[in-house]
Amino acid sequence: MADGRKDPADKAAPSDHSGHRDRLRNRFRKTGESGFEDYELLELLLFAAVPRQDTKPIAKALLRRFGSFAGVLAAPPKLLTEIPGVGERVAEHLKVVQASAVRYTKGQVNERAVLSSWSQVVAYVKSAMAHSDIEEFRILFLDKKNGLIADEVQQRGTVDHTPVYPREVIRRALELSATALVLVHNHPSGDPTPSRADIQMTKQIIDIAKPLGVEIHDHIIVGRFGETSFRGLQLI
Structure with a gap:
């Protein structure tokens, strides 16, 4: 972070989350998003930005605060970072995902009348x-x-x-x-x-x-x- 503080995503955490992450990824490969609750899909998204921390509590806290999966992605970075475990890197990652979703749906419109x-x-x-x-x-x-x-x-x-x-x-x-x-x-x-x-x-x-x-x-x-x-x- 710019002010020299560590991003909450960098905090040390118990090392037994790799098994849970592997199971979640394997389920996604088999079922796709249809087999997932919102918090589970959000967990998957957070894996890339939160390498050494249990993402389930963070995902559930985000959903409680912003009401829905879409609400989490659309939330302003300043509000996202008010959630414990969410630092600037995590907020930026979520905003990139939102931008990607908007770009994808816009492409669907551009391709036809x-x-x-x-x-x-x-x-x-x-x-x-x-x-x-x-x-x-x-x-x-x-x-x-x-x-x-x-x-x-x-x-x-x-x-x-x-x-x-x-x-x-x-x-x-x-x-x-x-x-x-x-x-x-x-x-x-x-x-x-x-x-x-x-x-x-x-x-x-x-x-x-x-x-x-x-x-x-x-x-x-x-x-x-x-x-x-x-x-x-x-x-x-």
Whole structure:
């Protein structure tokens, strides 16, 4: 660590964990992730960053603190290091795993037309945004064949508000020659129910976009407890 203190992962620990680790790895080879509880899969992830310590208590403490496997990966490094046994190296390792998961799901979207891979689109935006502790407003810019031109976070706000400027959204769409958009934002509260402000902002974007030949395919709100589609709610 930068301040000269030892990372908790470097602490000496009993040497009889190798058998447990080998058994867990062998189970994974046989069953894959489907045969594992969340804490066990988290244990496996921690093996690489915690070489000489029992990772089960750490994994269970992380899950208790952050609520879910996804919540652990999305947690800010500062909060991760508040958990006993989690130092900067462990926190960095978990953030790399999260970044890898987001990159993988984004690749699934990039490989095919957005509207024909809707489940991958939802999986991607949830992995990227659902557990963020601030609101973010993201736009997927599409071409005439619904292929992804660009994926951009337009605004970042506070825990319960993101400023969105409808004319700037459409200006950027015209710059990219996009013919359709998918709007996405997150609710850090976890509840993906659209607010009155969300509905009003979406209507403003649609009203500006329509005369310019830009279609709003959907507005998706994601949260820890699910996602909401404006089109599914017939708000578009």
